[in-house]
Amino acid sequence: MTLANGHRHLAIPGPTNMPDEVLNALHHASVDIYGGSSEEASRACMKDLKKIFRTRSRVYIYAANGHGAWEAALSNTLSQGDRVLVLESGLFPVVWGEMASQLGIETEVLAERTGRAVDLKAVRTRLAKDTAQELKAILMVQADTATGVVNDVKGVRAALDETGHPALLMVDTIASLGSMEFDMDGWGVDVTVAGAQKGLMTPPGLSFTAASARAKKAHKSAGLVTSYWDWTFRDGKDHYMWYAGTPPVQMVFALRKALEMLLAEGLDNAIHRHALLAGATRAAVQTWISRGDMDFAVSEPAERSDSVTCVLTPQGASTGIIDYCEHKLGVTVGRGIGPLDSRAIRIAHMGHVNGYNQLGTLAAIETAMTALGIEHGSGGVQSAIEFIAKHVK
Numbered sequence: 001m002t003l004a005n006g007h008r009h010l011a012i013p014g015p016t017n018m019p020d021e022v023l024n025a026l027h028h029a030s031v032d033i034y035g036g037s038s039e040e041a042s043r044a045c046m047k048d049l050k051k052i053f054r055t056r057s058r059v060y061i062y063a064a065n066g067h068g069a070w071e072a073a074l075s076n077t078l079s080q081g082d083r084v085l086v087l088e089s090g091l092f093p094v095v096w097g098e099m100a101s102q103l104g105i106e107t108e109v110l111a112e113r114t115g116r117a118v119d120l121k122a123v124r125t126r127l128a129k130d131t132a133q134e135l136k137a138i139l140m141v142q143a144d145t146a147t148g149v150v151n152d153v154k155g156v157r158a159a160l161d162e163t164g165h166p167a168l169l170m171v172d173t174i175a176s177l178g179s180m181e182f183d184m185d186g187w188g189v190d191v192t193v194a195g196a197q198k199g200l201m202t203p204p205g206l207s208f209t210a211a212s213a214r215a216k217k218a219h220k221s222a223g224l225v226t227s228y229w230d231w232t233f234r235d236g237k238d239h240y241m242w243y244a245g246t247p248p249v250q251m252v253f254a255l256r257k258a259l260e261m262l263l264a265e266g267l268d269n270a271i272h273r274h275a276l277l278a279g280a281t282r283a284a285v286q287t288w289i290s291r292g293d294m295d296f297a298v299s300e301p302a303e304r305s306d307s308v309t310c311v312l313t314p315q316g317a318s319t320g321i322i323d324y325c326e327h328k329l330g331v332t333v334g335r336g337i338g339p340l341d342s343r344a345i346r347i348a349h350m351g352h353v354n355g356y357n358q359l360g361t362l363a364a365i366e367t368a369m370t371a372l373g374i375e376h377g378s379g380g381v382q383s384a385i386e387f388i389a390k391h392v393k
């Protein structure tokens, strides 16, 4: 017997559910790329992206996934032999650092404290030791999608300022932009990396970098610049130059619609919605872990992201929960990745998701654990209900 037929829901931390309006915007004939509606859509996206990044700097749009924007950030600002400091926390910063190594950049990893955000004291100590100022950039993620840990970007900027260190601050916001507070200019971020497929509710395949004046200055002497990622070429006046080739027209129309929807809701409201859905999810998990052998992947409550919650499960149990949710109930829950492969489930609360979706996902997970005999504290969904009822009047 299965109850999976009906409207399915995707609760993985990216790509995320797309609004019908965004899907419909994709259904568009190709149009002239040398002006007209495609250029207008690009201009509108660039303007709206600045509001979402909270920056006055130019935002570059790439026909690429997040890895593309990682490479764009590195190649536009650095040279072979430069040294960068990678702030390990979860999975993704280290993978970004490995890409830097492949490009010929010396990569130093500040090791993580498992299940914790980046240790700001350790960052300060390392920067203070670098009296020769060999570190050219810091690479960090705001939210790591593998563990659901959130890092203090402002705190890292403060460490740079307190030590008078000139390294560029590069921040991956792929799992946080549009879902959590981020303020590129206010927080002194030099390069922001983002992707379309999570909080921005757009199909995978577009990614972004925004560059501060300091990053643009570094760009002038960067030795790794290649023609596709090159900010200077993309600053050209013609529409095709903004993409270093044919603009991905349908994707841009989809992005334009998604950004319109996000700004119509209001960025602050969207961020608040994510905080409440995350709070409800954490309330459910807190109850589940009161019995049995489960835990939050992130030990400190203040360091848990509002875009995804990662729950450690007994070995093998995660696969059963995910399969049950998928095949019996019609909701796709995220699996553990990297070192947490088969040891965790990831519950997304990111992008086009509402209270009804989230309560349904939580109820499905609790049903799966009950049906499969996985020991847990019962009443997690009730805790989520009480959390929402208290905060949403």
Ligand SMILES: Cc1ncc(COP(=O)(O)O)c(C=O)c1O
Residues within 6 Å of the ligand: 014, 065, 066, 067, 068, 092, 141, 143, 144, 145, 146, 172, 173, 174, 175, 195, 204
């Ligand atoms: C925080 C973070 N950074 C980078 C990436 C890589 O992005 P992509 O898979 O689009 O290349 C991901 C993907 O999930 C991510 O979550």
